[in-house]
Amino acid sequence: MRVTVDIVLFTIRERRLHLLLIRRLAEPFAGCFALPGGFVLPDESVDAAAARELREEAGVESVYLEQLYTFGEPGRDPRGRIITVAYYAMVPQTQSLQAGTDAADAAWFPVDALPPLAFDHLAIVQYAHTRIRNKLGYTNVGFELLPAKFTLSELQVVHEAILGEPLDKRNFRRRVQLQGIVKPTKEFQATGRKPAQLFRFKD
């Protein structure tokens, strides 16, 4: 019985939630897109395997990484009995990516416009998307998708991208400020029009 990890790596591009897919070179599903991932080595923890695969296949380091669910149907991989532990991860759009990968083989796709996926990776993606949508309600998920300093409008774009629906600007700003999860800096971001105040996460 072999064990793999698969990682749904999210980011925000052009105001939409994207995830990283890699084109498979080997059979099965050669030429098909799949999630980054691979086998757990004998002496590493499952969490460490996920972090290592993210580094090797996506070129990202020290990102937010959380275990999602384990998929263990006997027929899910035609090569034999392979159980996979799914993770999701998040990177800010600014982080340089795919450093260790041939650019032709890895690409970002919007979550609502995915190509056909190998194995049961579509189910994993849907599970991950549902999880972060729910987590948005009761945690601070979303910060991991932004740089250390960000404007409240940028934070709102993140929330809208994850939820897939527009939010009211005044209600959103009031909520995040009253919850005390952000704190203002004295800097402003001059990006085109009226400069926007930059914020940080509190803690």
Next chain:
Amino acid sequence: MRVTVDIVLFTIRERRLHLLLIRRLAEPFAGCFALPGGFVLPDESVDAAAARELREEAGVESVYLEQLYTFGEPGRDPRGRIITVAYYAMVPQTQSLQAGTDAADAAWFPVDALPPLAFDHLAIVQYAHTRIRNKLGYTNVGFELLPAKFTLSELQVVHEAILGEPLDKRNFRRRVQLQGIVKPTKEFQATGRKPAQLFRFKD
């Protein structure tokens, strides 16, 4: 690399949340209590393995069963590299239990008075307890711990046992009735004092 399942089986006894533990006969941790569980067979899904172990070790059938988390630290089992997929399950206190087990080897323990546990099973139990406490807030967890017909006082006892704190009777009854998750039957349970109306889950 081998894969096991471990199941935290909850029930309510004497107004407190209990879980089932089995005394280990073999090394390692011989004589110590552990969660019911065992190896995933080559041709069964991980979910099916959890259901099978519940049947074999606890004698319970067709209970509510949900995957929790996968624990995969390399040193967690002294026998070698074993990854475990943890589940939790719930049975009403009325269901006959431990049918397939030597009664001397399986016993219910209150979650707040557990004996020393084998492996990392204490961490699994704590994870399961946290999960059901949280789920109580936004789902209908708790019904699985009751028979099909139950009084609102019985439902309140379940919630108090899971949360570990007393709840206000009027607020509790108002909430569950307004949420429309229970529907009244025309039967009453004559149990000692004033008879209590029986309810069912809606859907």
Next chain:
DNA sequence: TGACTAAGTGTTCACACGACACTATTCTAG
């Protein structure tokens, strides 16, 4: 300097939740 663009800001209403105490019904024991 006028037009465009994004930032920023308050009020009102409905609903959910928490705190809080008494009456009603049945059984049992004297």
Next chain:
DNA sequence: CTAGAATAGTGTCGTGTGAACACTTAGTCA
């Protein structure tokens, strides 16, 4: 048969939270 014990059952008010809703301000660029 009557008193007491035990559990079932019930309503109000204050507070906080979330949703709906429109205009002003500051800066850029043509």
